[in-house]
């Protein structure tokens with residue numbers, strides 16, 4: 188059966204191609220060092236595992252959670268955590284909704300708000316889900332270039348008036364995949380002014396909010412004046428607590444915005460397994476030490492990788508957040524050529540920046556989530572292998 192036009196019209200999901208190449212290399216017995224997909228190698232917090240096990244025992248957990256936004260214990264735990272972390276007072280009744288991780292909810296925001304001919308403003312390079320789902324919903328994704336010289340923040344003044352006039356959603360993502368950039372409160376303030384002027388709902392993807400390096404934790408857009416009226420923010424247990432497979436997150440912020448996503452979800456899925464929600468509530472209350480440990484581990488890996496790449500002449504800036512290192516492509520090579528050569532000759536997996544949209548060209552992405560007994564030693568081994576390729580930079 189032929190797939191729908193809307194599905195045929197878009198390219199394969201980027202990681203599918205990487206997974207295919209990786210399977211082939213593994214089948215041929217290569218010793219791969221994998222800086223590919225951003226899926227944490229570290230374990231989830233003990234408190235999460237124990238809370239899940241006991242929630243299943245205590246039950247009854249086997250039925251639909253028929254509440255409209257999620258279990259009260261989960262929503263209250265999010266509200267408490269949010270207040271402590273960001274100083275934002277979220278009403279657990281109406282300003283928070285449990286989600287199946289953040290990906291599906293980011294997608295459903297497009298389905299909830301975009302009609303044929305409407306526009307979503309999307310960051311490029313960026314996570315493709317914003318673009319693809321806008322297109323599925325019949326809308327148009329307008330690519331906002333994120334440039335290194337602007338700190339990877341979009342220039343909202345450069346958006347043409349007619350595009351801004353048709354825009355209903357502004358997707359942002361800080362800390363940012365793939366560049367590792369972090370936004371300032373000043374930028375969020377500017378984004379809110381822009382959204383007010385053009386009557387736009389801001390969707391801030393904060394899946395990496397707890398992965399930052401340095402003293403200052405990144406802000407929430409909801410903490411900025413007007414944020415609670417103009418924005419919704421998407422959070423996730425995936426990256427902070429190394430729980431990607433658990434599929435747990437939440438959307439919060441503007442009551443209307445949360446209601447829109449929630450209404451869309453009610454036609455497509457049902458609330459997350461109640462035992463997982465219970466475990467999530469405990470994790471937010473007790474997982475702070477784990478999140479600190481995770482940050483320390485990635486910071487050390489980040490420094491090893493960045494220093495190692497610099498030692499072979501590769502001019503790389505350390506990311507301020509996320510577990511990604513965004514490195515300029517070697518001289519004279521497209522990002523796809525660079526990643527392919529590094530894979531075929533050094534047996535090191537990276538992701539070409541072109542997978543993240545037009546403005547990702549010219550860069551390749553390393554994820555610090557590699558699996559190995561001694562990760563730092565594997566990073567050093569990857570640098571040694573790459574240095575033997577004799578690539579030139581800058």
Ligand SMILES: Cc1ncc(COP(=O)(O)O)c(C=O)c1O
Nearest residue numbers: 288289290314364392394423425
């Ligand atoms: C920017 C960004 N947002 C959202 C997600 C989705 O995460 P999850 O659905 O596991 O919460 C990812 C996953 O890679 C991501 O990179």
